[in-house]
Amino acid sequence: MPESRQTQPTDEKGEKTTEAATAPRRRQARGERRIAQLLQAAAGVFCRTGYAAASTNAIAREAGVSPGTLYQFFPNKEAIAVELGGRLLHDAHEMHGQAFLPENLHKPLPELLDAVLDPVIAFNCENPAFWALMHGSGVPGIQQEHEELHTSLLTRVEDVLRSFCPDSTPAELDLVSNMILGIFKASLDLILATEGAERAAYVAELKAVLLRYLEPMITEPHPL
Amino acid sequence: MPESRQTQPTDEKGEKTTEAATAPRRRQARGERRIAQLLQAAAGVFCRTGYAAASTNAIAREAGVSPGTLYQFFPNKEAIAVELGGRLLHDAHEMHGQAFLPENLHKPLPELLDAVLDPVIAFNCENPAFWALMHGSGVPGIQQEHEELHTSLLTRVEDVLRSFCPDSTPAELDLVSNMILGIFKASLDLILATEGAERAAYVAELKAVLLRYLEPMITEPHPL
Amino acid sequence: MPESRQTQPTDEKGEKTTEAATAPRRRQARGERRIAQLLQAAAGVFCRTGYAAASTNAIAREAGVSPGTLYQFFPNKEAIAVELGGRLLHDAHEMHGQAFLPENLHKPLPELLDAVLDPVIAFNCENPAFWALMHGSGVPGIQQEHEELHTSLLTRVEDVLRSFCPDSTPAELDLVSNMILGIFKASLDLILATEGAERAAYVAELKAVLLRYLEPMITEPHPL
Amino acid sequence: MPESRQTQPTDEKGEKTTEAATAPRRRQARGERRIAQLLQAAAGVFCRTGYAAASTNAIAREAGVSPGTLYQFFPNKEAIAVELGGRLLHDAHEMHGQAFLPENLHKPLPELLDAVLDPVIAFNCENPAFWALMHGSGVPGIQQEHEELHTSLLTRVEDVLRSFCPDSTPAELDLVSNMILGIFKASLDLILATEGAERAAYVAELKAVLLRYLEPMITEPHPL
DNA sequence: GATGAATGAGGATTCATTCAT
DNA sequence: TATGAATGAATCCTCATTCAT
Numbered sequence: 001m002p003e004s005r006q007t008q009p010t011d012e013k014g015e016k017t018t019e020a021a022t023a024p025r026r027r028q029a030r031g032e033r034r035i036a037q038l039l040q041a042a043a044g045v046f047c048r049t050g051y052a053a054a055s056t057n058a059i060a061r062e063a064g065v066s067p068g069t070l071y072q073f074f075p076n077k078e079a080i081a082v083e084l085g086g087r088l089l090h091d092a093h094e095m096h097g098q099a100f101l102p103e104n105l106h107k108p109l110p111e112l113l114d115a116v117l118d119p120v121i122a123f124n125c126e127n128p129a130f131w132a133l134m135h136g137s138g139v140p141g142i143q144q145e146h147e148e149l150h151t152s153l154l155t156r157v158e159d160v161l162r163s164f165c166p167d168s169t170p171a172e173l174d175l176v177s178n179m180i181l182g183i184f185k186a187s188l189d190l191i192l193a194t195e196g197a198e199r200a201a202y203v204a205e206l207k208a209v210l211l212r213y214l215e216p217m218i219t220e221p222h223p224l
Numbered sequence: 225m226p227e228s229r230q231t232q233p234t235d236e237k238g239e240k241t242t243e244a245a246t247a248p249r250r251r252q253a254r255g256e257r258r259i260a261q262l263l264q265a266a267a268g269v270f271c272r273t274g275y276a277a278a279s280t281n282a283i284a285r286e287a288g289v290s291p292g293t294l295y296q297f298f299p300n301k302e303a304i305a306v307e308l309g310g311r312l313l314h315d316a317h318e319m320h321g322q323a324f325l326p327e328n329l330h331k332p333l334p335e336l337l338d339a340v341l342d343p344v345i346a347f348n349c350e351n352p353a354f355w356a357l358m359h360g361s362g363v364p365g366i367q368q369e370h371e372e373l374h375t376s377l378l379t380r381v382e383d384v385l386r387s388f389c390p391d392s393t394p395a396e397l398d399l400v401s402n403m404i405l406g407i408f409k410a411s412l413d414l415i416l417a418t419e420g421a422e423r424a425a426y427v428a429e430l431k432a433v434l435l436r437y438l439e440p441m442i443t444e445p446h447p448l
Numbered sequence: 449m450p451e452s453r454q455t456q457p458t459d460e461k462g463e464k465t466t467e468a469a470t471a472p473r474r475r476q477a478r479g480e481r482r483i484a485q486l487l488q489a490a491a492g493v494f495c496r497t498g499y500a501a502a503s504t505n506a507i508a509r510e511a512g513v514s515p516g517t518l519y520q521f522f523p524n525k526e527a528i529a530v531e532l533g534g535r536l537l538h539d540a541h542e543m544h545g546q547a548f549l550p551e552n553l554h555k556p557l558p559e560l561l562d563a564v565l566d567p568v569i570a571f572n573c574e575n576p577a578f579w580a581l582m583h584g585s586g587v588p589g590i591q592q593e594h595e596e597l598h599t600s601l602l603t604r605v606e607d608v609l610r611s612f613c614p615d616s617t618p619a620e621l622d623l624v625s626n627m628i629l630g631i632f633k634a635s636l637d638l639i640l641a642t643e644g645a646e647r648a649a650y651v652a653e654l655k656a657v658l659l660r661y662l663e664p665m666i667t668e669p670h671p672l
Numbered sequence: 673m674p675e676s677r678q679t680q681p682t683d684e685k686g687e688k689t690t691e692a693a694t695a696p697r698r699r700q701a702r703g704e705r706r707i708a709q710l711l712q713a714a715a716g717v718f719c720r721t722g723y724a725a726a727s728t729n730a731i732a733r734e735a736g737v738s739p740g741t742l743y744q745f746f747p748n749k750e751a752i753a754v755e756l757g758g759r760l761l762h763d764a765h766e767m768h769g770q771a772f773l774p775e776n777l778h779k780p781l782p783e784l785l786d787a788v789l790d791p792v793i794a795f796n797c798e799n800p801a802f803w804a805l806m807h808g809s810g811v812p813g814i815q816q817e818h819e820e821l822h823t824s825l826l827t828r829v830e831d832v833l834r835s836f837c838p839d840s841t842p843a844e845l846d847l848v849s850n851m852i853l854g855i856f857k858a859s860l861d862l863i864l865a866t867e868g869a870e871r872a873a874y875v876a877e878l879k880a881v882l883l884r885y886l887e888p889m890i891t892e893p894h895p896l
Numbered sequence: 897g898a899t900g901a902a903t904g905a906g907g908a909t910t911c912a913t914t915c916a917t
Numbered sequence: 918t919a920t921g922a923a924t925g926a927a928t929c930c931t932c933a934t935t936c937a938t
Contacts, residue, residue: 065919068921
């Protein structure tokens with residue numbers, strides 16, 4: 001487990017900013033930097049070669065440190081992926097908060113799709129490692145994060161869906177939400193694999209698919 | 225390609241073709257069986273652990289033979305995956321031929337979706353290794369097979385699409401076909417992950433998605 | 449041990465040339481052919497790759513038989529080399545008998561060198577495997593043959609030498625004979641590595657070296 | 673070339689060059705020692721079993737380290753042989769510089785032979801692996817070193833020869849030089865296989881052979 | 897006798913992880 | 918802490934040899 005997670009020794013008392021307190025803090029700062037450096041390197045390597053084929057030595061090399069240093073911060077290879085996944089997951093959660101703003105629920109479907117999908121797509125374009133990691137590592141620790149992510153997203157999608165089709169059974173909601181997520185992921189692959197106008201076209205197409213899929217289900221007339 | 229495919233050495237004595245030809249054939253039959261056995265074992269291991277994490281020794285063990293035996297028929301690990309992929313690909317191509325029958329083109333969209341999707345889904349349910357292999361092995365030989373499969377499917381989908389929307393530009397056709405394939409693959413994941421009624425529900429949902437996505441594009445009125 | 453060496457079941461009585469006796473003989477003949485075929489193949493492979501790097505499967509393939517067949521005639525890889533070495537050794541001994549004819553001892557040195565060296569060189573040019581095998585296999589069985597060959601040659605050379613320098617001590621004889629053999633082997637490498645005029649030049653040079661080396665040692669005036 | 677040769681990463685902090693530079697240097701020193709240790713072990717194993725039969729595990733065991741350690745310094749088995757050959761080659765070149773001093777050219781032949789042969793023989797007696805490696809490994813990398821060595825020696829011998837027989841054609845020089853080298857190598861085998869007085873006797877005999885072989889060719893009268 | 901499949905120990909090499917400095 | 922050498926189990930693959938047919 002990375003040191004960054006260790007409960008910092010209640011340093012918030014603020015007193016005694018003398019050497020005895022400054023040195024550890026500086027060290028911790030350096031540690032944070034190292035961890036960030038290592039995670040960024042890991043992100044790059046995972047993206048390029050996938051989790052399984054990524055060697056810890058390669059990650060250390062990419063980060064410009066020795067393998068020993070890597071193991072000073074992470075107990076093993078999986079922990080790196082889990083921590084990286086965790087951080088990205090955290091950012092993703094925050095981003096999802098922005099995307100699924102309650103006020104969006106009252107927009108008509110096309111605008112809601114824009115409001116939700118655009119930031120999610122943007123996030124994934126900026127953090128390609130996220131998708132690469134979550135996809136298929138086969139590692140329990142990450143699998144769990146993936147499921148966490150999936151469940152969280154599923155819940156959010158179901159919430160939106162419920163506001164549009166209040167009469168649906170939970171089973172229906174689950175079914176449709178999973179389809180939506182699946183369609184989204186599939187499109188994300190195409191979006192991440194392209195650039196510029198083509199990418200934009202896939203984004204538009206994704207929205208079209210979802211719009212046409214969902215429109216007939218809407219039972220609750222939305223304002224405007 | 226396994227070595228057993230080598231042209232059998234035409235015994236020059238020529239006498240007693242019954243006995244002289246039966247023995248080699250029987251031996252070849254044993255080899256064929258071993259190959260099938262090994263490929264089936266490989267399918268299982270690949271399915272469970274993925275290509276990269278699958279060890280040749282594990283495959284041999286699963287097949288109940290020694291590692292040396294495996295290498296009597298396959299020069300290396302990749303060759304196993306390529307041969308397995310090739311065989312499944314072959315079966316897939318045949319199945320696609322059935323699924324995309326020319327006569328299906330004249331059916332209305334819902335029936336066409338049934339006619340095309342049902343056999344493809346059935347095939348994938350019966351050969352889960354196919355999807356696992358084609359997905360992400362990172363191995364050149366399989367990558368190529370995957371692309372071959374993808375291109376072949378893309379072409380077939382485009383052909384269908386063109387008959388429905390003759391006015392579309394090639395770029396549009398390509399875009400939409402890729403979306404269709406993506407949606408199909410995403411749904412396939414869900415379908416393969418479920419069973420019974422739930423699986424059937426996902427199948428139905430997939431058809432609904434495609435139907436609603438494609439219906440507005442139809443420009444060519446189909447009979448009835 | 450090859451069957452060819454097994455004491456043939458006293459078949460020389462000559463009686464009963466009927467089927468009961470003919471069949472075995474034919475079988476034995478076939479075995480002899482197989483052995484010759486295998487040894488020839490082994491000679492080729494040993495020549496090309498050396499003993500250590502030569503695989504029994506490669507020898508079998510070169511001979512056009514299966515590995516199992518090879519082991520029907522030879523118990524292991526070494527036995528092939530030993531038998532091959534033994535046969536070549538046998539031929540070499542015969543050839544040496546021709547080269548070291550007693551009458552040659554009375555020729556003047558230059559002619560004696562021609563008489564001895566020419567057939568030996570010819571033999572080695574025709575049987576390059578001989579030299580390759582004898583050289584450096586590291587295998588006990590062959591090592592022994594090599595020593596046998598070496599000793600036999602050494603004795604012959606010493607005999608010649610003694611007739612030229614009857615006053616030499618045994619130690620001197622041994623020393624000089626070893627030098628002569630060494631010079632011969634070194635030159636043989638050069639001779640086998642070249643062709644045509646260049647080869648002839650090396651042969652001439654070898655004789656020159658030996659002539660000049662030995663001439664000053666001659667104490668016994670030879671006739672004519 | 674072992675990885676340890678990589679340029680040390682110029683620590684950018686620059687402070688305390690005493691401590692900051694000593695630690696890496698010490699580590700590098702350890703690496704150097706390991707490499708030397710491994711090469712010495714390899715020399716022993718190659719000498720005993722030859723290159724092909726030498727296993728990397730055996731070399732590591734002989735060096736008292738784990739197989740992984742060996743691969744920290746050498747990328748593969750061949751690299752060990754090449755590096756070992758390279759180092760010995762380097763030493764040999766230096767030694768040849770001493771042996772073929774220009775001033776030796778003006779000595780009479782017997783003294784020149786002493787001046788040249790004695791150090792070369794001494795070197796080979798002290799580094800028996802050199803000869804073992806250069807002889808017959810079949811590995812491209814070493815083959816090349818062997819040829820390099822051979823060419824270098826050939827050139828030096830031709831130079832000496834030319835000063836003695838200025839009228840010889842290049843072809844003659846090449847022929848004779850190759851013979852000289854061949855005789856030398858053959859004698860070296862005998863010298864390395866013996867000890868004490870016997871070894872000295874072979875050395876003397878080698879000189880006698882060369883002296884008698886070359887004397888008649890001398891056209892240029894040397895001083896004294 | 898012949899075949900070729902089967903065996904399994906052994907060899908080269910990699911890589912996650914630990915340790916001395 | 919940082920380093921990079923050290924470890925050794927695990928992997929892919931080879932090949933001499935045996936066995937069933």
